[in-house]
Amino acid sequence: MERADVREPAPPTPARGRTVRHPSPKEYVRIAVVLAVVTAMEVGIWYAEISRALLIPLLLIFAVIKFVLVVLWYMHLRFDSRTYARFFMIGLAGAVTLFLVVLLTFRAFSG
Amino acid sequence: MAVHTFESEHEATSTGLPNTKLAMWLFLASDCLLFGALISTYVLYRGSSLVGPYPADVFDIPYTSVSSFVLLASSLTMVLALAAIQRGEMGRMRVWLLATALLGMTFVGGQVYEFTTFYREGLTLSTNLFGTTFYVLTGFHGTHVGVGILMLLSLVAMSFTGRITPRDTMAVELVGLYWHFVDIVWILIFTVVYLIPTGK
Numbered sequence: 001m002e003r004a005d006v007r008e009p010a011p012p013t014p015a016r017g018r019t020v021r022h023p024s025p026k027e028y029v030r031i032a033v034v035l036a037v038v039t040a041m042e043v044g045i046w047y048a049e050i051s052r053a054l055l056i057p058l059l060l061i062f063a064v065i066k067f068v069l070v071v072l073w074y075m076h077l078r079f080d081s082r083t084y085a086r087f088f089m090i091g092l093a094g095a096v097t098l099f100l101v102v103l104l105t106f107r108a109f110s111g
Numbered sequence: 112m113a114v115h116t117f118e119s120e121h122e123a124t125s126t127g128l129p130n131t132k133l134a135m136w137l138f139l140a141s142d143c144l145l146f147g148a149l150i151s152t153y154v155l156y157r158g159s160s161l162v163g164p165y166p167a168d169v170f171d172i173p174y175t176s177v178s179s180f181v182l183l184a185s186s187l188t189m190v191l192a193l194a195a196i197q198r199g200e201m202g203r204m205r206v207w208l209l210a211t212a213l214l215g216m217t218f219v220g221g222q223v224y225e226f227t228t229f230y231r232e233g234l235t236l237s238t239n240l241f242g243t244t245f246y247v248l249t250g251f252h253g254t255h256v257g258v259g260i261l262m263l264l265s266l267v268a269m270s271f272t273g274r275i276t277p278r279d280t281m282a283v284e285l286v287g288l289y290w291h292f293v294d295i296v297w298i299l300i301f302t303v304v305y306l307i308p309t310g311k
Contacts, residue, residue, distance in 0.1 A: 025194045032187040039183060043176045046306050056307055063302035066183075067295050074190050074291045081128055084136045091140025095147025102151040 021079050031073045038062050135285045139292045142255075146296050149251060150303060153244040158309045160239035166309050169229050178221045179301050182256075185214035186294045189287045199277040205267050208283075211290065212263040215256050222253045245304065252300060255293045262286045 023031070042062045045055060072078040077085045124130050192207035226246070234242045266286055269275040275282055 022194070022197070023190075025191055028187060028190045028194065032183065035183050035186075036180065039176070039179055042302065042306060043172065046172060052308060059302050059306050063298055066298045070186060070291055070295050070298070074186050074294075075288055083126065083128055084132065087133065087136040087140050088143075091143035094140070095143040098144060098147045099151045099154070102148075102155055106155055 022076055023073055023079070027073070031069055035066055035069060038066050129281060131281060131285060132288075135288050139288065142292065145251070146248075146299075149244075149248040150299060153248050153304060156240040156244050160241040162239050164229075164232055164234045164238070164241075166241060166245075166304075169232050169234055170305055171225075171228075172305060174221070174225070175301065175305050178218055178225075179297065181214050181221070182218050182294055182297050185211045185218070186291055188214060189290045193280070193283050193287050196275075196277060196280050196283050201270055201277060204283065205270055208263050208267050208270075212260050212267070215260045215263065215290075219253055219256050219260070222249065222256075226250075248304065249300065252293070252296055255296070259286070259290050259293055262289065 039062075042059060045058055050058075071088070077088065122129075126133065188207045188210040192204050192211060195201075195204035195207055226249075229242075234245075236242055236246050263286060266275060266283060269282075
């Protein structure tokens with residue numbers, strides 16, 4: 001006699017299909033134009049005779065703009081699951097921490 | 112903003128996200144630490160060399176700027192390859208993948224030429240702290256580009272043998288993630304190593 005509480009084995013979960021939104025090719029080209037312009041500005045200010053105190057922050061700002069554009073649009077972190085962004089941020093935070101610890105340890109305490 | 116949508120299929124996972132893509136992001140996060148260590152070392156020893164050649168003696172900014180444009184252009188062709196396979200256009204995907212590989216080879220070729228020039232000007236791996244940190248940092252980056260080129264050419268070959276079909280968008284997306292990561296690392300190297308003056 002069969003017991004009533006015996007459950008049927010669960011059917012295998014089907015492969016998940018989900019709609020993913022990515023930028024269009026035109027949008028990719030627009031981002032590439034912005035990246036090229038920012039790079040040209042980087043090189044341009046490198047040739048301009050401006051003080052080191054102004055040059056370095058400007059160069060770093062331009063690099064961060066390019067970095068963020070590539071990560072958000074070309075690597076799709078703006079459109080994909082935030083879990084990927086969290087993974088990447090952990091690595092990035094680790095790298096920045098490493099950078100600060102190395103410089104503070106060897107520079108600040110070496111006199 | 113202009114966007115296009117497509118169906119992404121992958122095997123069922125507990126997170127609802129494809130494991131291969133999570134693994135790639137985890138790998139990229141770990142690679143951040145590798146390049147973080149190499150860039151930190153370069154910055155730490157910046158301007159500490161006791162003998163030349165110094166960065167200002169050997170760097171050719173116009174030449175390296177062109178290399179940067181080439182690598183940025185390769186990121187564009189990479190996303191266009193991804194967009195092509197997402198639309199099921201395999202022929203166009205191959206063209207963009209080959210273009211990406213060619214731009215990558217141009218970049219690596221430029222780096223080999225640059226290294227050769229620096230060597231002739233007396234900068235070797237053991238000449239000074241600049242030589243050691245510069246060659247190790249940019250050499251590791253160039254190696255990453257080389258690996259990326261192999262992956263791109265493998266994708267093209269696999270598409271001809273039928274192992275990559277319009278359903279396999281994930282394979283192209285994963286290689287793309289790696290390629291763009293190599294690009295963002297170069298964005299930092301170009302600024303930190305080449306453009307920010309050392310004063311020596």
